Amino acid sequence: MEKKRRATRAKLLEAAYDVMVEKGVDAATIREITDKADIGFGTFYNYFQNKEDLAVGVLDCMIHSVAQRNLVLTAPLQETRPDLAMAMSTRLLIRSGYQDVTLGWWARRPDLLADRLRAGLHPFVLHHIRHAIATGVVHIAEDNIEPVLAMLIWLVVGGMRDMQLGMQPPEADALITEGFMRVMGVSRRTAHELANAPLPAVAPLTIDFSFQDQDT
Numbered sequence: 001m002e003k004k005r006r007a008t009r010a011k012l013l014e015a016a017y018d019v020m021v022e023k024g025v026d027a028a029t030i031r032e033i034t035d036k037a038d039i040g041f042g043t044f045y046n047y048f049q050n051k052e053d054l055a056v057g058v059l060d061c062m063i064h065s066v067a068q069r070n071l072v073l074t075a076p077l078q079e080t081r082p083d084l085a086m087a088m089s090t091r092l093l094i095r096s097g098y099q100d101v102t103l104g105w106w107a108r109r110p111d112l113l114a115d116r117l118r119a120g121l122h123p124f125v126l127h128h129i130r131h132a133i134a135t136g137v138v139h140i141a142e143d144n145i146e147p148v149l150a151m152l153i154w155l156v157v158g159g160m161r162d163m164q165l166g167m168q169p170p171e172a173d174a175l176i177t178e179g180f181m182r183v184m185g186v187s188r189r190t191a192h193e194l195a196n197a198p199l200p201a202v203a204p205l206t207i208d209f210s211f212q213d214q215d216t
Helices: 002-023 030-037 041-046 051-077 082-099 101-107 110-134 142-164 172-183 188-195
Strands: none
Touching: 002 030, 002 051, 002 101, 030 041, 030 051, 051 082, 051 101, 051 110, 082 101, 082 110, 082 142, 082 172, 082 188, 101 110, 101 142, 110 142, 142 172, 172 188
């Protein structure tokens, strides 16, 4: 039964993403989503309270999948160049927020997006920050890691929002990433070089809709 329940939830999330990409999050309806998933309308409420709750589930799946993708793309750098791996991951995250319709919708709700990013990325970012501290490429006191992480999340979310609203151009991802690295104690020159380093080729994001976050 649990396996079937997880499969049904994943179908609803995938259908929601497809409909939201096509019509926008606001225009998408629960009926359209359940029809696309081939799941009874009433069954929806066994899994989600309302459309926004469903949209949160989609967002969590996307954040998790972006984090996993970035780990794979930067894996060759994580031991030898943790600062470059972190800068690349940050730029790729910001670009996802600018390019994806659903992430863009959340970028216009920065308080909610910041909460979900902090929860979803916390284990990934915390590990990399501590490794970067140990190797001497960033300079943050241990008891300042959590406050700095909170500031960094808001820096990224604010950048995503400005890009979505047309207040910053798409190439602002490099400038935001430079600020990200500066907050972690990286010198101005090095932060600029890291933020403007060539990015690896990125395939379209494959989202794992079977992911269930800590609140599920």
